Amino acid sequence: MRIIKGNKIDLHSLKNSITKPEIFKKSTDKFWDDQYISGQMLKFHLNPEVEAASKTKETIEAETSFIIKWSNMDSDKRVLDLGCGPGLYVNEFAKTGAKVTGIDLSERSINHANENIKPGHKNIMFSKMNYLHMNFKESYDIATLIFYDFCALSTNEQKKLLLKIYEALKDNGVFIFDVVTENRKTFETTSISVCEGGFWSSGSYIEIVKTFMYWEPKTEGIQYTIIAEDGATRVMRLYHRLFGLEEITKMLNDNNFKVEKVYKNLKGEALSEGSETYGIFARKA
Numbered sequence: 033m034r035i036i037k038g039n040k041i042d043l044h045s046l047k048n049s050i051t052k053p054e055i056f057k058k059s060t061d062k063f064w065d066d067q068y069i070s071g072q073m074l075k076f077h078l079n080p081e082v083e084a085a086s087k088t089k090e091t092i093e094a095e096t097s098f099i100i101k102w103s104n105m106d107s108d109k110r111v112l113d114l115g116c117g118p119g120l121y122v123n124e125f126a127k128t129g130a131k132v133t134g135i136d137l138s139e140r141s142i143n144h145a146n147e148n149i150k151p152g153h154k155n156i157m158f159s160k161m162n163y164l165h166m167n168f169k170e171s172y173d174i175a176t177l178i179f180y181d182f183c184a185l186s187t188n189e190q191k192k193l194l195l196k197i198y199e200a201l202k203d204n205g206v207f208i209f210d211v212v213t214e215n216r217k218t219f220e221t222t223s224i225s226v227c228e229g230g231f232w233s234s235g236s237y238i239e240i241v242k243t244f245m246y247w248e249p250k251t252e253g254i255q256y257t258i259i260a261e262d263g264a265t266r267v268m269r270l271y272h273r274l275f276g277l278e279e280i281t282k283m284l285n286d287n288n289f290k291v292e293k294v295y296k297n298l299k300g301e302a303l304s305e306g307s308e309t310y311g312i313f314a315r316k317a
């Protein structure tokens with residue numbers, strides 16, 4: 033898309049690129065697997081102090097330790113980490129001796145993960161794959177999807193993914209994931225910045241960020257309109273479905289999973305009223 037036509041700003045296109053999209057409308061361009069953006073994203077994944085593309089090192093250690101304990105992860109288990117990024121969780125899970133597969137859309141993350149498998153960790157496999165298209169059959173004891181990625185999907189994609197996970201798990205297998213809840217405080221906001229190189233491009237660009245709320249289902253949308261100097265425009269959209277406990281429990285039941293335990297997060301902290309996240313442990317029914 034281009035918002036400069038001839039020597040004029042095409043105000044109609046500009047307006048379209050910043051107005052509230054219909055819920056779950058896709059981005060105009062690649063995000064996770066874009067060559068430049070994935071490089072920026074990898075830097076965030078690997079920063080142990082910042083919760084951005086991955087959680088902080090401290091949180092990852094607390095979560096992996098709780099998940100390992102809860103699921104009795106050991107060398108007899110096979111684990112599938114969906115949207116594994118550069119493998120921060122996979123590497124921890126593999127220390128138990130479990131056979132761990134990490135899959136991710138981002139070629140850059142998968143390459144990094146493969147290049148950094150520790151010597152002796154022959155029980156790890158990374159693969160570039162879209163989890164909505166995976167076709168594993170009763171292969172895994174444990175599947176994980178971490179950092180609220182379930183919330184980024186449309187309702188149809190969520191159902192499709194639950195079916196894929198159901199098929200990938202052995203009988204009695206467990207699906208462990210986290211979601212953002214309806215208790216999260218959200219606001220409709222707008223911000224504009226002019227950047228001389230940054231997250232979206234090494235060249236100069238204008239970034240217009242708008243956040244929107246949707247009520248059916250309750251979802252937060254963030255829309256980034258990125259306008260390059262020549263008027264080339266990309267619109268990137270991310271969503272967070274905000275779940276209530278009953279709602280996510282019903283969705284899991286309807287898709288053949290039984291919720292076994294819900295915590296405040298994947299560190300296993302006790303659920304409290306007003307919790308803004310849930311860490312969910314559900315078993316294949």
Ligand SMILES: C[S@@+](CC[C@H](N)C(=O)[O-])C[C@H]1O[C@@H](n2cnc3c(N)ncnc32)[C@H](O)[C@@H]1O
Pocket residue numbers: 064065077084085086087114115116117118119120121135136137138141161162163164177178179181
């Ligand atoms: C927020 S990051 C979390 C990464 C990792 N779980 C962690 O916590 O370190 C989301 C990851 O999911 C991946 N991803 C997004 N959609 C995907 C899909 N449809 N199939 C596979 N991976 C996907 C992205 O490339 C990214 O690495």
